[in-house]
Amino acid sequence: xxxxxxxxxxxxxxxxxxxxxxxxxxxxxxxxxxxxxxxxxxxxxxxxxxxxxxxxxxxxxxxxxxxxxxxxxxxxxxxxxxxxxxxxxxxxxxxxxxxxxxxxxxx
Numbered sequence: 001x002x003x004x005x006x007x008x009x010x011x012x013x014x015x016x017x018x019x020x021x022x023x024x025x026x027x028x029x030x031x032x033x034x035x036x037x038x039x040x041x042x043x044x045x046x047x048x049x050x051x052x053x054x055x056x057x058x059x060x061x062x063x064x065x066x067x068x069x070x071x072x073x074x075x076x077x078x079x080x081x082x083x084x085x086x087x088x089x090x091x092x093x094x095x096x097x098x099x100x101x102x103x104x105x106x107x
Contacts, residue, residue, distance in 0.1 A: 002035045003081040007074040009042035016057040019050045027078050031057075038081065038089075044068040047090070062090065070094045 006022060014022065019039060023031040031037065037050045047069050049060040070089060072079060081089070 001083075003038060003083065003086050004029070004035055005038045005040075005072065005074070005079045005081050007071070007077060007079055010039035010048070012039075012041045012046045012048065012061075014039075014048075016050070016059055019048060019059070020057065023050070029078075036086075038086065040069050040071055044071060067092060 004027070006026065008026065010019070010022060019037065020031040022039070023029050023037050027037075029035075029037075031050065032052045034052055034054075039048045039050070040046070045068055046061070046063045048062075051058045051060075070093070072081075072085075072089075
């Protein structure tokens with residue numbers, strides 16, 4: 001499973017079909033391939049994750065009561081995230097401040 005951050009601010013009024021449309025039209029990608037697509041609001045207080053589990057969409061949403069989500073720097077329409085980066089993003093860790101130790105990664 002791969003994780004993709006949509007780097008433009010997303011309209012959080014969008015639901016399943018609207019976010020799937022952003023994946024298709026904004027990223028030129030297929031939302032049905034089983035990857036998780038991550039969207040952050042313009043104010044960066046809300047985040048949504050869209051995932052196709054094989055027979056329907058799953059939508060996860062979180063709104064912060066205080067603070068903002070970090071928006072990692074990117075030059076394109078999307079940026080790949082590792083699972084640990086996504087978890088840190090959801091927990092409020094600034095990805096710029098983190099360093100990853102060298103570990104074995106299976107090719």
